[in-house]
Amino acid sequence: MLEIHDLHIRFHDADHEAVRGIDLTVDTGEIVGLVGESGSGKTVTAMVISSLMPLNKAAVTGAVLLDGEDLLKLDEKSMRKKQGSDISVVFQEPMTAMNPVMRIGPQVEEALRVHTDLPKTERRQRALQALRDVDLDNVEELYNKYPHQLSGGMLQRVMIAAAIVSEPKLLLADEPTTALDVTIQAQILELLQRLNRERGMSILFISHNLNVVRKLCSRVAVMEKGLIVEQGDTEQVFREPRAPYTQRLIAAIPTRKKLW
């Protein structure tokens, strides 16, 4: 469903490419993990897929095909039509990713307001349903609250609700659990898993946390310095890592065994 071919990204003010020709696919209903340390190019890749990369900042070549249509060749207007309807993004910091002076409800239903002609009451109904779908309670009350009145974990659920309200084909999750504490992390991962299972929604999950990726993703791609050094079935990669970089990453995972 999502196919990336030979993607190169070079920032105008940098002397080397941030992404140096990667190929990556995400099939329908699949959760693919994209791992790597900071600076490896994984977030830049996500920004290009979601068209959030300012065009004047970087040169992008290659192809990003969504159901066969090259997103890099679209004009601005057609691109905007994809953003938030076909592709939704969940960001790392739910606290700052939401508009502090706008109530939760309007933010959750925003993709519907932008992309559909649904009447206000219908949008509201769908937003409330999306909030229920991410296991939030008292959604009517929640609808009228402001972001600062909610905890980080609740806000990330709200962000996910806002991302799924338009029933996108692809959900880009850019380190969605990094800013949250461990118990909340696990809940968010379960939620993503369930949404994937129930709706067949494809997820590209970007993380530097290998444990999280192992738990969630069926396939994984490992990025290092702008290149994908290894990709394949998650369990396979974890059991028999071939690239030296992957081996080092896995060796760096803290385990209980080492302590005793």
Place this chain on the structure above:
Amino acid sequence: MTMKNIVKKVLMMILTMVIVSFFAFLAFQIIPGDPTTKILGSEATAESVAALRAELGLDRPFFVRYFEWITNALQGDFGRSYIYNMSVSELLQGKLCVTMLLTAIAFLMIVVLSIPLGLAAASCRSPWVDRAFTVLGQLVMAVPPFFIGILLTLLCGLVLHWFDPGTFISPADDFGRSVVYLLYPALAIALPRVAMTMKMLRSSIGGEMNKDYVRTAYSRGNTRLATLYRHVLRNAVVPTVAFLAMTAADIVAGSVIIEQVFAISGIGRLLLTSISNRDFPVVQAIVVILALVVVLVNFLADILNQRLDPRLRLQ
């Protein structure tokens, strides 16, 4: 805003006013110069000075006079002018209206001009328009209001004959003509402030545009303009509202000078002559009233900002 918050704010306002009134009263006891010498001349005998001091009540202790003054002031009685043979309230009535009208027009101009202009400047991505705004803004900010006033008098008054300089009519006599005349001095006060507020709003918008929630807005398919109006504006306008409230005091102060340039009989001219005449009751009343205006404007700005930004509603 909760009731508790309002009560708190009002108490703070009262406290501010008590302090301001105290210092207004104290200052004129300390500065050199005595109203009796102004009234009787420097050749007056010691007895006549003492008699006048007793008549004006100046021989009694400071605190007694302060409490008497403030209790009367609370009932709207600011005493009698030493120089003019009338009560301070009578003296101020007409002039206060004029100055408040001038200030209000200037303030309205600032709000009405600077916010759309700031938005336009922020949403326009042409570097030439940007540069033009910057240069024009610098120019307007660099020229003091009284000089803009002189230029306006020359251009609009003497060359274009849009108004007759020096023929100000009190709003009580002809409100319409009074307002038309006041447009020019108001513009002189407003122009530098418009440039400042615009610059402030623009940089505030610029700062907001880099925030995470803007990226989120884009990720949902919003265009740049939709993002600017639906998301950024409300965030960016909060510091601008606070800035506008702060400039309220400056606007009143600015009108004091501008009234001289345009020959308007407002509070400004009265204040200047009263200070040199050591006409304390008049000066004290003006200081207290101006302080009250500033405090009220800031109170309103606080309430407005709490409406705009829910995070400010927390204590």
